[in-house]
Amino acid sequence: MGDRMNRFSLYAALIVGAISAPALSQGQIGTVERGAYICELPGDAAGAVGVEQPEESFVIESASRYSSPQGSGTYLRRDNQIIMTSGPRNGTAYQMIARGFLRKIVDGQPGRLRCVRQGE
Template identity: 70%
Template sequence: MFMTRSACGAMGAGMNRLFLVAALPALALAMPAAGQGQPDTIERGTYVCELPGDAAGAVGIEQPQESFSIRSASRYSSVQGGGTYLRRGDRLTMTSGPRNGDSYQIVSRGFLRKIVNGQPSRLRCVRQGE
């Protein structure tokens, strides 16, 4: 059986498409999910957590049981105990210890918002220094 040049080209293009389709799952596994980013750290210091106040009272209502301190590159401490955390992009997640699973959106340098049910909540945590 002989193939014309155009038939060979069409077959080659089809093979290339087949290879690309077969390779897509492997490429997806090799690439981090969107928004995850590379592991990173946040600034050391104490993060005082509070709920918003009202116009007639305090600006914020401190929630001491929610506050924590970053002591080293990947360790935190709180009144409940200590553990490790992981930062990826704009998300901070406590990965061990009593706060394991707690997540925060990094709004700006030294300003976090706790994630509840997948959404940023009213609880905010502000860095107060080392």
């Protein structure tokens, strides 16, 4: 009976681990600070620090809603990744570098486009 109990305990632990692992790997759900995020590409040494990209800018309106020049939708934040989940930017993702500072994800990595929250 002892061998049977040990196997049962092992199976139970494996099942619990398999069930909880995907939930843990997805990260904590959070929100993004409300306000206007102005997006820009880096400038060069001879000119402006950044080159504004107005079509990429957006406003975080509430705990899960954004609006952009193209329309509005919803987003989801998990840990430091923000994914637009509906609307015209559905599937667009950003990496939160610091509070109020995001980088658009391109090919799975933070790209050159940066979005900075404007002060109020």
